[in-house]
Amino acid sequence: LHLGIPPFKERGAVTDEYLQAFKELWTSDDPAFDGTYCRFSNIDFLPKPAQKPHPPIWVGGESRRAMRRTARLGNGWYPIGSNPQFPMGAPEQLKAGLERLRAFCEAEGRDPAEIDIIYRSHAMDLTNDRPAGERPPFVGMADDLAADIRQYEAMGVTHLIVDFLRTGNDLDACLRKMEHFSTQVWPRV
Numbered sequence: 106l107h108l109g110i111p112p113f114k115e116r117g118a119v120t121d122e123y124l125q126a127f128k129e130l131w132t133s134d135d136p137a138f139d140g141t142y143c144r145f146s147n148i149d150f151l152p153k154p155a156q157k158p159h160p161p162i163w164v165g166g167e168s169r170r171a172m173r174r175t176a177r178l179g180n181g182w183y184p185i186g187s188n189p190q191f192p193m194g195a196p197e198q199l200k201a202g203l204e205r206l207r208a209f210c211e212a213e214g215r216d217p218a219e220i221d222i223i224y225r226s227h228a229m230d231l232t233n234d235r236p237a238g239e240r241p242p243f244v245g246m247a248d249d250l251a252a253d254i255r256q257y258e259a260m261g262v263t264h265l266i267v268d269f270l271r272t273g274n275d276l277d278a279c280l281r282k283m284e285h286f287s288t289q290v291w292p293r294v
Contacts, residue, residue: 111142117170118142124162124178131159163223167191167202169209176209181221181264196242199224200260224257225266231285250286251293 111119122140129138130150137146154160163181164174168191175182184193184202193199203222210217226243235245242253254265269282 115142117174121174121178124174128159128178161221163221167193172202172206172209173213175206175220176213176215179220181223182206183223183225185225193224194242196256196260199257199262203261221263222261223264223266224262225268229267229269229282229286229290231282231289247285247289247293250290254290254294 119142122142126138126140126143126145129136130145131154136148136150138144139146161180162178163183164171164179165183165185166172166174167184172182184191184199191198191202193202206220207217210220229250230244231247231250232245235249240249242257243250257265267286269279269286
């Protein structure tokens, strides 16, 4: 039974084609596309996006295919960081991922500097004490967290997403963390 949904194993090819189709819709006055999974012509697509030439496309993932997709079609790379094959939690791990992305960009004839780098901190734990042992990124005192942000920015991170709810769904605790971040960490960055 086929309900118009491509097979799961073809999801990468489908994603690539849909991104190409959307770019055509967003940028052409007379959009036409003839792909394997998507076809259209003689249509109007309005309104056009305010962003030119189109809204930024952030591609998530650390696999070879995701990185190649970023180099070919993306405006930003968003490593999820929870893939055990490609962990991105430590600065050295992200740096290795950025080197892989750079190679894919060069193979596609793109300047890696054209690609925004989005990093999501799964925890932003502001403490009054330094943790014992090796301190993980984004855990520690305000100066530590500010130094982490500067380090990731120096590596090329252009957008930092801070997940304040990662440690629980307590709204009051989340708001306190946000307040601490905005008053104690961000001014030090």
